[in-house]
Amino acid sequence: MAKLAFLGLGVMGYPMAGHLAAKGHQVTVYNRNPAKAQAWVAQHGGTSAATPREAAAGAEFVMACVGNDDDLRSVCLGPDGAFAGMKDAIFVDHTTVSAAVTRELSALAADQGLGFVDAPVSGGQAGAENGVLSVMCGGSQEDYDRAEPVIAAYARICRRLGDSGAGQLAKMMNQIAIAGLVQGLSEALAFGEKAGLDGAAVVEVISQGAAGSWQMVNRHKTMLDGKFDHGFAVDWMRKDLQICLQTADQIGASLPVTALVDQFYKDVQRMGGNRNDTSSLIRRLK
Template sequence: MRVAVIGLGRMGWPIAGHLAGGEHGHEVKVFDISAEATAAWAGEHAGEAAASVADAVSGADVIVSSLPADKEMRVVVDEALAHVAEGAIWIDHSTISASGARQFADELADRRAHFLDAPVSGGVDGARNGSLTVMVGGDEDAFARIESSMAAYAGRVTHMGPSGAGQITKMTNQICVVGVAQALAEGLDFAINAGLDPERVVHVMTQGSSTSWEMENRAAQMIAGEYDFGFSTTLMRKDVGLVLDEASAMNVSLPVTAMVAQFLADVHALGGADWDWCSLMERQRRLSAPDG
């Protein structure tokens, strides 16, 4: 199978690697706006570097994209459309608006191709380990044709409904994780200020009802104040902004999510734009300490 991968960031790079390697061994052609990244990936993997988006997608059976936001997807789709083959399936792992996903699906349908909005959860570690969770919106038959290929880099792949359903599911995920992470920051800060050993507190809580992915995977870094890794505050702010826009259009109240959106803005103002977004803990330490 000929696969084009567009976007070689922290997620796209390992996804492309899984598709090109091992038992899957697809013919992979990659493109990134950074020519250096494109060449570096091709130098490390059994795949080919494309000179442009058009070059990458021409003749591809499957197109995989992983880009920052709607704006970048708009540019790429505009460049690609005239070169997408009839019957091709475009799997977009970007986190974008549901309306954008539906629009791109309509435009691909006009080319007699398919667009699946397929945002992911599991972070950079999940991409590297091939254990991502993928939530997919779009044509069910197209999904069935491509599900096994996504298994190259995903531990769980689920069809959620028509176009846009994948993005709505990802928004639901982000609503839940930001609230839990802020609660974890408050709880850890509370325990530290009370004189407890926070690592011992976490050890106890991971055995009980308050455990969570964030607690098991981010508590140690939050306690240590180490944030130079992972999914940035900037990207989480973008995701939460999409959530709040969608909620406003649906007339759904999300007071906790709106509050954490402001807290993420505070982290950005503290210089944490590129920190992992678990740096909500740093805001908690600096701005909510008992002494003010």
């Protein structure tokens, strides 16, 4: 069992850190809101720290799941950042961020003799709570091999896909695929409703064929019922899609459907759906 730090106790990080504690690891948590860290300790044991540096002191692995590029820099760098408290340790970043900031921080970590694995996840809140996330990793083989048994506490599958930044690029592919799927599902369900069909009955049939997807199986009921107070928020999806679109410009890739769906999510935000689940795309069509 390892001595670990976990930085960021949001809807994903809170249960992920809990799985680490349940596996017997010694876990110290840090959260920008200290009350959340205290609640986690009350539920799972372990300890909390006032700064990322204090949380990381003496840890073999420091895991992070925060908000964006700037949030990640803030928990890594500076006199109170995790890097200042780490020695001969590996930083594992589960945040969805740009490949550019990943490579920047990985290089800074290497300068200090630290390992760095970018390891964004897919599976949503339910996947985090049930410990069945898909984890896409980038970094050196040596760092990955050391970190993988720890990541396994909340992973259904975990794979190294290349050097630093490869995990983030794979996560972009994941979000690009999801954007098109959710829009297609939204159109299909809205079409069926206007055609007078029982959407749930149709999905029972077509989900077993070529149209089937995780989104269809897990989101069609709440989409038909107009319930979106769960899951992965529209604000987060737009943040992720902006990373995808910016990266596409940099590498010369074309993402016409992704760009269109990003604007559809902007419409949902204007409707007040910032914190709605991504499946709320269907709201535009009703």
